[in-house]
Amino acid sequence: xxxxxxxxxxxxxxxxxxxxxxxxxxxxxxxxxxxxxxxxxxxxxxxxxxxxxxxxxxxxxxxxxxxxxxxxxxxxxxxxxxxxxxxxxxxxxxxxxxxxxxxxxxxxxxxxxxxxxxxxxxxxxxxxxxxxxxxxxxxxxxxxxxxxxxxxxxxxxxxxxxxxxxxxxxxxxxxxxxxxxxxxxxxxxxxxxxxxxxxxxxxxxxxxxxxxxxxxxxxxxxxxxxxxxxxxxxxxxxxxxxxxxxxxxxxxxxxxxxxxxxxxxxxxxxxxxxxxxxxxxxxxxxxxxxxxxxxxxxxxxxxxxxxxxxxxxxxxxxxxxxxxxxxxxxxxxxxxxxxxxxxxxxxxxxxxxxxxxxxxxxxxxxxxxxxxxxxxxxxxxxxxxxxxxxxxxxxxxxx
Numbered sequence: 001x002x003x004x005x006x007x008x009x010x011x012x013x014x015x016x017x018x019x020x021x022x023x024x025x026x027x028x029x030x031x032x033x034x035x036x037x038x039x040x041x042x043x044x045x046x047x048x049x050x051x052x053x054x055x056x057x058x059x060x061x062x063x064x065x066x067x068x069x070x071x072x073x074x075x076x077x078x079x080x081x082x083x084x085x086x087x088x089x090x091x092x093x094x095x096x097x098x099x100x101x102x103x104x105x106x107x108x109x110x111x112x113x114x115x116x117x118x119x120x121x122x123x124x125x126x127x128x129x130x131x132x133x134x135x136x137x138x139x140x141x142x143x144x145x146x147x148x149x150x151x152x153x154x155x156x157x158x159x160x161x162x163x164x165x166x167x168x169x170x171x172x173x174x175x176x177x178x179x180x181x182x183x184x185x186x187x188x189x190x191x192x193x194x195x196x197x198x199x200x201x202x203x204x205x206x207x208x209x210x211x212x213x214x215x216x217x218x219x220x221x222x223x224x225x226x227x228x229x230x231x232x233x234x235x236x237x238x239x240x241x242x243x244x245x246x247x248x249x250x251x252x253x254x255x256x257x258x259x260x261x262x263x264x265x266x267x268x269x270x271x272x273x274x275x276x277x278x279x280x281x282x283x284x285x286x287x288x289x290x291x292x293x294x295x296x297x298x299x300x301x302x303x304x305x306x307x308x309x310x311x312x313x314x315x316x317x318x319x320x321x322x323x324x325x326x327x328x329x330x331x332x333x334x335x336x337x338x339x340x341x342x343x344x345x346x347x348x349x350x351x352x353x354x355x356x357x358x359x360x361x362x363x364x365x366x367x368x369x370x371x372x373x374x375x376x377x378x379x380x381x382x383x384x385x386x387x388x389x390x391x392x393x394x395x396x397x398x399x
Contacts, residue, residue: 001261002310002347003270004356009250011304012242016297019199020239021246024206028075030099031082032067032207034134041065041208043215044331046367049323049341053348055363057221060324060341061212064332064372069130071288071337071371072208072236073123073188078131079204080186080197081116085135088114102135111136115183118142119163119170121232121288122151122374124188124201129157140183144170146283146290150375166280167232167291189233189295199297202239209243212366223248224366226359228347230258230339231266232291234298236370241305254307254357258343260284261311265294266302270309275299285314285378288336288371308347308357316342318382324369325383325390332387334379337371 032038042065046058063072082102090097092110101107115138118128125141132139133156141157144167152160161177163170171189178185190198216223227244229237234257241255259267262284269276277293284290320338323345324331333341344365347353354360373379373387380386385393 001267002308002350002353003267004308005270005306007250007303007305007307009245009304012301016242016301017246019203020206020242020301022243024203024243025210028079028204028207031079033099034082034103035067035078037067040211040215043212044327044329046327048327050365053345054361055348055359055365056361058344058365058367059212059216059221059224060331060367060369061208062331062369063208064334064337064369066208069123069126070374071123071126072205072368073127074130075127075207076188076201076204076235077118077124077127077186078134080200081128081131081137082135083200084184084186084197085111085114085137108136112138114138115140115181116186117174117178117183118186118188119144119167119174120147120155121167121290122147122155123288123371125155125157128186129155142170142174142177146287148287148375148378150377151287154374168293188235189291189293190297192296195297198235198295202235202297205236205239206243208368209240209247213244213247222364224253224364226254226256226357226363227366228256228258228340228344229368230286230289230336230343230370231298231302232263232289233293233295234266234302235295238295238298238301238305240368242301245305250305255302255305256343256347256357257302257306257309258339259309259311260286260289260317260339261313263290263292264311265292266299267309267311269294269299270303270306285335286317286339288334288374289339308353310343310346312339312342312346316346320345321379321382325385330390330393331369332372332379332390333369334371334374335382337369340367340370
C-alpha cells in the first residue's frame with residue numbers, strides 16, 4: 001500500500017535543522033576516531049535494476065560493513081553514549097575535555113561508575129553496548145521476546161534483559177529501570193519530554209548521508225532525486241531525509257518511507273495526519289523495523305519532508321534480499337536492510353505511483369542497505385546460502 005503525502009517543510013524546527021543539517025556530520029566525525037576505523041562504507045551501483053526499472057541510476061549504500069557492527073546503527077547509539085559521557089566527565093572534572101581524553105586514565109574511574117541502557121531489536125543495542133565498552137562504562141540492554149537468541153547474543157552488552165511482549169514494552173521497561181537505578185537511558189525513539197538523546201542518536205546517522213553525497217559527487221554523478229528509506233520508529237529515516245533536504249534543497253529530492261505491512265506505525269500516522277500507534281496482528285521478519293509507535297521527533301520531521309509512505313510484504317523483502325545477494329559484487333542484506341529496495345521495486349512497477357512521485361528515465365535513486373545478515377540462520381533460509389557463501393560465489397564467477 002502507498003499513501004502519497006504533501007510535505008510541509010515549515011514543520012521542521014530550527015533545532016531539527018541544527019542537529020541534522022549540513023553541519024551535523026562535522027560534529028560526529030571526531031568521535032569516530034575512538035573506533036579507530038573512519039572508513040566510508042561502499043556505495044554500489046545497481047545498474048541492472050536501474051535498466052530494468054527505467055531510471056538513470058539506482059545506488060545503494062552498504063551499511064552492512066559499518067564499524068564492524070554490521071549496521072548503520074553503529075553511528076548513532078555509540079555517538080550518543082560518547083557525547084553524554086563527555087558531558088558527565090566535564091562536570092566531574094570541572095573543565096573541558098577533548099574527545100581523545102574520553103579514554104584517558106583520568107576518565108576510567110568515572111566511566112566505571114556509569115551504566116548506559118536502552119531497548120533494542122538488536123542493532124541499536126549493539127551500538128550502545130559498543131560505545132560503553134570503548135569508554136569502559138557498563139551497558140544493560142533490554143530486548144523483547146521477538147528478538148532471536150542470535151541477535152540477543154550478538155549485542156555484546158554486560159547484561160541483556162529479556163522483556164515479555166513487543167518492542168514498545170521493552171522501551172517502557174528500559175525507561176522504568178533506568179529511572180529506578182539512575183542509569184543513563186539512550187533510546188533511539190522519542191516521546192514528550194524525552195527528545196534530546198534520541199536526536200543525538202539520529203545526528204550520528206548524518207555521517208552516512210554526507211558520505212553518500214560525497215561519493216556520488218566523486219563519481220561524477222548528479223545528486224539523487226529520490227531516496228527510499230526503511231523505518232521502524234523513524235529516527236534513521238528522519239535523519240537522512242532532513243539532511244538530504246538541507247543539502248540538496250527541499251525540492252531537490254523526494255523521500256519515500258518504507259515499512260513492513262505488519263508494523264506500519266508511520267504509514268498509519270500519515271493516513272491519520274497525526275502521530276498514531278499501529279495495532280500489531282503478527283510479527284514481521286523485518287525485525288529491526290518491528291515498531292508500533294513512531295518517535296515523536298521523527299514523525300514531526302517526516303511529516304514535513306516525506307512525499308510518500310508505503311508498506312511492503314514479507315515476500316517482497318525476501319525477493320529484495322535475493323536480488324541483492326545475486327548482484328555482483330554481492331550485497332549481503334538482512335530482511336530489514338533490503339526493505340528500501342523492496343519498496344522501490346514495488347513503486348517502480350506501479351505506473352500511477354511512478355507518475356505521482358515523478359519517477360522518470362532521468363531519475364536517480366538512492367537506497368540504504370541498513371544492515372547485513374544480523375540473523376545468520378534466517379538469512380540462509382531466505383537466500384539459500386550463508387553470507388560467506390554468497391561472497392565466495394561472486395569471487396568464483398568469471399568476470
